[in-house]
Amino acid sequence: MTPIHRLMASRGLLQIFFALLLVIVIMFVSNYIVYKNSISGIYDKVTQNNRLVIKNIIQSFDSSFAAVNNLIFTVHGLPYDLESEDKSMDMSKAYTLQEHISRLASSIDYVEDVIVFYDSLDLAVTSKGTSDFSVLFDKKYKHDTYSANYWRMFSDSKHALTVFPIADFAVSTDGLTRRTQQLMTVMDGNKVRLSNKNVMVLLNAERLLKQIDLKSMIPGASLVVLDANRNVVLSTDQTQDPSDILDEVYFNPAKEATLTRKDFEYNFYKSDYNDFIYINKVPYQFQNIGSVETANHMIMISAIISAVLLSALLSVYLYRPVKDILKLLGGGHVKGNDFRKIYSGIVKVQAENESLRTQMDFADKELRRGIFLQMLDGYAYSRELEMQLQKNYAFFFPERQFVMTAIQFKIPSDGDSQPGMPVADIAGMLEDQLREAGPAIVFYTGHLQFVALVAIRQPSARKAVIECLENLTRRAAKEELQGLALWASVSKLYDSKMTNCQEAYQDIQKARIYRNINSERAVVDLESIRYVSHIHFPFEKIEKLSNTLLSGKTEDAKHILQDIVHENTERGIHHHQFAHIAKSIFYYLMKHAETSHVGSKESFQLEMAFCLQVDNAYSYRDITDALQAVVEWIGSKRLQEGKSKLNPEFITQYIELHYMENLYLDHMAEVLNTSPKYFSNYFKKAFGVGYVDYLNKVRLSHAREFLKHSELSVAEIGEKTGYLNASTFTTTFKKYYGISPSEFRKKPVG
Incomplete structure (x- = not known):
């Protein structure tokens, strides 16, 4: 056979070989194009992503500064004024102010401390206690520049709200040891005084920057934050001086600008919230670009040599399998092991494609769920969110109007029952039920709560949504979600807009x-x-409730509590109002019924459990049960005390709390579960003085305070300290002090 005939007989082999050579040529051309364009293309993509990251960082800074500004505004609004005309100071107001500040500061994770001070007082009230203003900054928060005198001088000057740069403070919590901590100080403005308070907020820089997440920037990039007066607040590059480039920048209407200088590109952004300027410095090109080019050359040469050799080998090896694949596609009897390998590979690819399709569907659902949750959060609104919403607008708003509904499932108090299906299936079931009223989409928001968006074509269809939810609540407990209670709420009718x-x-x-x-x-x-x-x-019933519990009459106290609950249910007050009443009763009972046998840890645990039960209550019965449990708990503690009531500590505490009442001997004997005669003898033996004399001394000591520090009349003071009339009060006062109450008031304070 001539060489030409042999070549024609092997034309299938040659076709494979030349096909592989064509692939090599295409690969070489593609590789060359990638070589010429990939570096710049990748760089453009990376810098574009970096801009999105910087905008997210700016948005996080704005949210943080907004939260701090709201905190300062709230502190100014607290109705506790420690300054008075006579320059005296009411420490009870200071302690109350401190409690409020502590609760406000604990709501923001990166707030280290909140400090309130006054121009004419040396006292500083913080979220962690009260202190002398000078001691606070000389001992607890020490800094060479930011001393107590510095803050006094700064507060006396006219200034807007000011954010000071991050600085190292020597912080001491016990007065002995110090640790270095980076803090950012925010001082409220006083050009327009909201109150006579000066408010400072110390931010923990580590926690703040952890929330901001500066590490997501492109490697080699830096960020400088300037306030509205172009003072540096934060810088990740201490060598960068923004003053020499700011004058060359003109911000466009979008409050953005770009400047290229040497090997770096400077991107400028201005915040819409507080006009802060953010300078992002990024490398103009990737570093070590020469080594990348050399490596790319070597890859291209190696790939060409390897591909030529591989094409020669594969052309021989693949000749028969290709014929088998052609038989598979065209039909016919197939033999050989190669076919089974190729076929199993095709089946595997199909399975992987199906799995990938499932994953893509899940990712698409999660993307829409994320967009929906961001629509509910006003602080998360951004231009990127609006672009994503436009792509999915028809999915969220198929009609011109909509109503929103929340569907909450409640697990019984025993905690044994759980939903009979996954939350994804519950969301699907709810969508099917709500579609009877209109197109609906349901998203799970956590804690067995689902939020549904129901499209409305006609305003009358809103009533159908409510009826559909009522039918759903009746069916849910009987079918798949047996044992779970369902609660739902419906919004007003709105036009189909994201806002x-x-x-x-x-x-x-x-x-x-x-x-x-x-x-x-x-x-x-x-x-x-x-x-x-x-x-x-x-108030009188709550006082009676406290006294009844103090006397150990738990059942009577529960009846009084039931009367208060019944009256409020008859009036049909709101759920949050009743929760407030319940918490007020709880704190009143804990204040007036606390005994020495109850530790602070036990009281704290009781308070946490009670507040959690009230906040998560679904009906007034849940709140009532929580109050009843507190009454029974206090009552049980009183019963545990037993005879321990008959001790000097309890007697003095009770008299101090109730001296303004008619504390007859019989009443004290009833409280202490003993006879009047036994109590009288015990009191004289324990205190060395008669009960009546002791009671008069307690009452008159409080009366002296009222006479010196109040404008009440003598008759009003007598009534306020437990005397039936002014004559009895005057006679008793003169008996013990030798002068009348009026003469005592006229005497100068010594």
């Missing part, structure tokens, strides 16, 4: 806290709620 989602979400939250406590309906319509202001909070 309206935030307001609709606030509606369904308000529906829960403003629902009437005597309502038995599981579906709350916000439009049907009417505001109720006449709550029932009887």
Whole structure:
């Protein structure tokens, strides 16, 4: 056979060989194009992503500064003025102010401390206690520049709200040891005084920057933050001086600008919130670009040589398998092991494609869920979010109007019951049920709560949504979700706009806290709620409740509590109002019924459990049960005391709390579960003085304070300290002090 005939007989082999050579040529050309363009293309993509990262960082800074500004505004609004005309100071107000500041500061993770001080007082009230202003900055927060005198001088000058750069403070918590801590100081403005307070907020720089996440910037980049007066607040590059480049920048209407200088590109951004300027310095090109080019050359040469050799070998090896694949595609009898390998590979690819399709569907659902949750959060609004929403607008808003509803499942108090299906299946079930009223999408927001967006074509369809939810609550407990209670709320009707989602979400939250406590309906319509202001909070009954518990009469105390609950349910007050009443009763009982046998840790645990139960209550019965449990707990502690009541500590505590009442001998004997005669003898033996004399001394000591430090009349003071009339008060006062109350008031304070 001639060489030409042999070549024609092997034309299949040649076709494979030349096909592989064509692939080599295409690969070489593609590699060359990649070589010429990949570096710049990758760099452009990376810098574009870096801009998005910087905008997210700016948004995080704005959210943080907004939270601090709101905190300062709230502190100014606290109604506790420690300054008075006579320059005296009410420490009880200071302690109350400190408690409020502590609760406010604990709500923001990166707030280290909040300091309130006054121009004419040396006292500083912080979230961690009270202190002398000079001692606070000389001992606890020590800095060579930011001393107590510096802050006094700065507070006396006219200034706007000022953010000081991060600085190293020597912080001491015990007065003995010090540790270096980076703090950022925010001082409130005084050009327009909101109150006579000066408010400082110390921010923990480590926690703040951890929340901001500066590490997500492109490697080699840096960030400088300037305030509105172009003072440096934060810099990740201490060698960079922004003053020499700021004058060359002109911000466009989008408050952005770019400047290229040497090997770096400077991107400027101005915040919409507080006009802070952010300078992002990024490398103009990747570093070590020469080594990248050399490596790319070597890769291209190696790839060409390897591909030529590989094409020759594969052309021989693949000739028969290719024929088998052609038989597979075209039909016919197939033999050989190669076919099974190729076929199994095809099956595997198909399975992987199906798995990838499932993952893509899941990712698409999660993306839409993330967009929806961001629509509910006003602080998360951004231009990128609006672009994503435009792509999915028809999915969220198929009609011109919508209502939003929250569907909350409640696990019984025993905690044994759980949903009979995953939350994803529950969301699908809810969507199917709500589609009876209109197109609906349901998202899971956590803690067994689902939020649904129901499209409305006609305003009358809103009623159908409510009816659908009521039917759902009746069916859910009998079918798949057996054992779980269901509660739902419905917003007002809104036009299909992204911004309206935030307001609709606030509606369904308000529906829960403003629902009437005597309502038995599981579906709350916000439009049907009417505001109720006449709550029932009887101070005399609560005082009686405390005294009854103090006397060990738990059942009587529970009846009094039931009367208060019944009266409020009759008035139909709101759920959040009743929760406030319950917490007020709790703190009053804990204040007046606390005994020496109850440790602070046990009281703290009781308070935490009670507040958690009240905050998560679904009906007034849950709150009532929590109050009843507290009454029983205090009552049990009183019963455990038993005969321990008959001790000097308890007697003095009781007299000090109730000296203004009619503390007859019989009443004290009843409280102490003994006879009047035994109590009288025990008191004289324990205190060395008669009960009446002791009671008069306690009352008169308080009367002296009222005479010197109040404008009350003598008759009012006598009544306030437990005397039936002014004559008895005057006679008793003169008996013990030798002068009348009026003469005592006229005497100068010694």
